[in-house]
Amino acid sequence: MNELVKMEGIYKTFPGVKALTNVSFDIRSGEVHAMLGENGAGKSTLMKVLTGVYSCDSGKIHFKGQEVNIHQPKDAQKLGISIIHQEFSLFPHLSVAENIFIGREPRNQILKFVIMEKELKTKTKELLETVHLDIDPDTLVKDLSVAQQQMVEIARVLSMNSEVIVMDEPTAALTEREVKELFRVINQLKKRGVGIVYISHRLEELKHIADRVTVMRDGHYIKTVDYDESCLGDLIAAMVGRSLDDKFPVHHNVAAGKVILEVDRLVSKGVLNIQNFKLCEGEIVGIYGLVGAGRTEFARALFGADKSEIGGIKIHGEKVIIKNPRDAIRHGIGYLTEDRKRDGLALGLSVEDNIILANLMNVCKFGIVDRNKSKNLSNQYVADLKIKTPNLKQRAKFLSGGNQQKIIIAKWLCRQAKVLIFDEPTRGIDIGAKIEVYELMNKLVVAGVGVIMISSELPEILGMSDRILVMHDGRFTGEVNKKDATQEKLLHYAVQ
Amino acid sequence: MSVETSKISFGKSGLFNKKIFNELGSFTGLLIIGLVFSITTDNFFTMNNLLTVALQTAYICLLAIAETYVIITSGIDLSVGSILAVSGVICGKLLLAGFGIPLSMLVAILVGGLCGAINGLAISKMGIAPFIATLGMMSIGRGVANVITDSLPISGLPEDFFFIGGGMVLESIPVPVIIMLVVAILFAFILNRTAFGKYVFALGSNEDAARLSGVNIGMTTIGVYAVSGLLSGLVGVMLAARLVSAQAQAGLGYELDAIAASIIGGVSPMGGAGTILGTIIGAFIMGVLRNGLNLLNVNAFWQQIAIGVVIIVAVYIDKLRRK
Structure with a gap:
């Protein structure tokens, strides 16, 4: 295997922060080189240096043995180095073909401004075949699933004859089956000699694709090893700088208390068909299902965020009416949404x-905010939850994903919620923060809170739940107790 | 990443300094413009002239405070100029009908608030974009004012009425300036220290997150546009008082000045950020510029060009500063 890229002694500083310190990294042709590290470890920064988004302060980049200068994305593109971001850079209202070839459309030889539609389509078709995507090149990107969009991204990158492809958390939004499809394409790219950098928080994925693994921590290069399943523990230890015996904290089995929440019929035509649901004090109910199974829809309907037909909801045995989130909150329900940035946090506002x-109404007197009370409460939760922020006035957008998630948890603790719905609570946050979130959930159940945890990650569901409900097509298709739960069983219910 | 490396401290000075700094930018701009006019003209830096500027700017300031609330929620209110006219002519009619100054003013201002609340209803309950809803109200309001007056000025208002729009306190301080200061302090307090104010920011920063945190989006939106309507009504009454005559054409185009003042003053057109102090500085930048250019005998058309340039430069500087 020959070396495609070699980065040596890379330094990069942002005002006040050493983002990269003497980092080295290399990519060989035909390999998947996985990159591990907690959020803020410098993985993305390093890849942005490689792809020309940032230029490094010092250090050398070699491409196929020759030293190169990469100052802007165009430079990287010319060399054949591409990146697929977590958030795609596609144009939703343009067709697949237009997206793939935008700016590089085949033109008429004489009339340069005329695009050769036919050629455009055949070329697109060919590319789509290499990524096993059987769709019409004229389809608008907005009508594709997330997984299909990702394949279009990959096709676009391939059309530029990329030899190095960086994938940043490519599976974050994919279902299990789509992930398999992605891996198939990745393995094929490998055979063609493409070098792939694979950034992911999901360690269990590595066994399917990874050849080598590099670990980074706090802007430093830690080590590179050939991948081998037995080294997983070592890798995690290297990432966090301490060893972790188990990814999941001991789940204290709280004797399930009184029924706290009872739902009788929650129906939304074509989306949701729940006959009944029960949650006890001190219980974590995991809700598993593939993407599109209706898990988030269930949470939103229960929280009053979406309209649905409700037979009846009882909290502590008392019948309540939930028409909107305000009602739900008043009755002690809190909801941590799946997408922090979209509908969880007001990013521009302070911590x-x-x-x-x-909880404003309880911090106000006659509508006027009691500043001391507000500050004391906030300080208390910042300390309790170990939220890393320079001060309370820091705007939420400047904190890391894990700390943002903790702010949202703090919001509901502050409101003294009795029922908490966690929707993908650890998506996109690093392992250290994940464990803290799990520990928090454990603390909550000990305090008698009932937790509903929606997750696509089987280990998380199996590790944390007392009871697991599996959803498919808007219905609960199976219920499994902690001790009987296996991955196979859950998957079986999820696809039936 | 910066968070992890910077020292953790819970001082209260952080925001305060930063806030002052943000305001300082536009305030420095204002000072520079003032300094230039002080040097280039004889009359700019005189008590008399400065009070004239303050008087002329007070009206736009009040409308800009209204616009600040609206723009922080990431909305826009194009109807302030028209609502102002409606309130003005209603006040005039009531005065002629002999209802007395306090009652006529109160009713007129409340009608302004009602028009604003209708904007808020159209936006939150009918789901119409703020630009469209208030564009409609802009036309409706102007029409209503014309219908009420038959397009003729309402004159013969009581002479005492003049005090509200042009009177002096302590022989030199114009009443509108005092009203403006009181309103500014009150609405800055509401914006920063009350639950409603927090909701306004939350709504503008992330509407979905605000809804899922139990913020009553509908009532907050209606409240914000009602505030805008009330302040427009107040300005309508004050303008009628100043001329001792209510006119359907009053306040034509004022909405654009008010929006410009907010933006120059650093209110984010994307919502979620802005201060009343900044807005007032923004309004004064425009007021001083107009006044100074007048003193320099620059014609009105060139003034328009200058104001336009200032808006773009101010927003550009703001953008650079944020980087």
Whole structure:
């Protein structure tokens, strides 16, 4: 295997932060080189240096043995180095073909401004075949699933004859089956000699594709090893700088208390068909299912965020009416949404304002905010949850994903929620923060809170839940107790 | 990443300094413009002239405070100029009908608030974009004012009425300036220290997150546009008082000045950020510029060009500063 890229002694500083310190990294042709590290370890920064988004302060980049200067994305593109971001850079209202060839459409030889539609389509078709995507090149990108969009991204990158492809958390939004499809394409790219850098938080994926693994921590290069399943523990230890016996904290089995929440019929035509649901004090109910199974829809309907037909909801045995999130919150329900940035946090507002947002009425006297009370409460939760922020006035967008998630948890603790719905609570946050979130959930159940945890990650579901409900097509298709639960069983219910 | 490496401290000075710094930018701009006019003209830096600027700017300031609330929620209110006219002519009619100054003013201002609340209803309950809803109200309001007056000025208003729009306190301080200061302090307090104010910011920063945190989006939106309507009504009454005559054409185009003042003052057109102090500085930048250019005998058309340039430069500087 010959070396495609070699980065040596890379340094990069941002005002006040050493983002990369003497980092070295290399990519060989025909390999998948996985990159591990907690959020903020410098993985993305390094890849942005490689792809020309940032230029490094010092250090050398070699491409196929020759030293190159990469100052802007165009430079990287010319060399054949491409990146597929977590958030795609596709144009939703343009067709697949237009997206793939935008700016490089085949043109008429004489009339340069005329695009050769036919050629465009045949070329697109060919590319789509290499990524096993059987769709019409004229389809608009907005009508594709997330997984299909990702394949279009890959096709676009391939059309530029890329020899190095960086994938940043490519499976974050994919279902299990789509992930398999992606891996098939990745393995094929490998055979063609493409070098792939694979950034992911999901360690269990590595066994399917990874050849080598590099670990980074706090902007430093830690080590590179040939992948081998037995080294997983070592890798995790290297990532966090301490060893972890188990990814999941001991789940204290709280004797399930009184029924706290009872739902009788929650129906939304074509989306949701729940006959009944029960949650006890001190219980974690895991809800597993593939993407599109209706898990988030269930949470939103229960929380009053979406309209649905409700037979009846009882909290502590008392019948309540939930028509909107305000009702739900008043009755002690809290909801941590799947997508923090979209509907979880007011990113532009301060940590304090976010923490007290759901609880303002209790922090106010005659509508006027009691500043001491607000500050003391916020400080208390910042300390309790170990939220890393320079001060309460820091805007939420400047914190890391894990800390943002903790702010949202703080918001609901501040509101003294009795039922908490966690929707993908650890998506996109690093292992250290993940464990803290799990520990928090454990603390909550000990305190008698009922937790509903929606997750696509089987280990998380199996590790944390007392009871697991599996959803498919808007219905609960199976219920499994902790001790009987296996991955196979859950998957069986999820696809039936 | 910066968070992890910077020292953790819970001082209260952080925001305060930063806030002052943000305001300082536009305030420095204002000072520079003032300094230039002080040097280039004889009359700019005189008590008399400065009070004239303050008086002329007070009206736009009030409308800009209204616009600040609206723009922080990431909305826009194009109807302030028209609502102002409606309130003005209603106040005039009531005065002629002999209802007395306090009652006529109160009713007129409340009608302004009602028009604003209708904007808020159209936006939150009918789901119409703020630009469209208030564009409609802009036309409706102007029409209503014309219908009420038959397009003729309402004159013969009581002479005492003049005090609200043009009177002096302590022989030199114009009443509108005092009203403006009181309103500014009150609405800055509401914006920063009350639950409603927090909701306004939350709504503008992330509407979905705000809804899922139990913020009553509908009532907050209606509230914000009602505030805008109330302040427009107040300005309508004050303008009628100043001329001792209510006119359907009053406040034509003022909405654009008010929006410009907010934006120059650093209110984010994307919502979620802005201060009343900044907005007032923004309004004064425009007021001082107009006044100074007048003193320099620059014609009105060139003034328009200058104001336009200032808006773009101010927003550009703001953008650079944020980087």
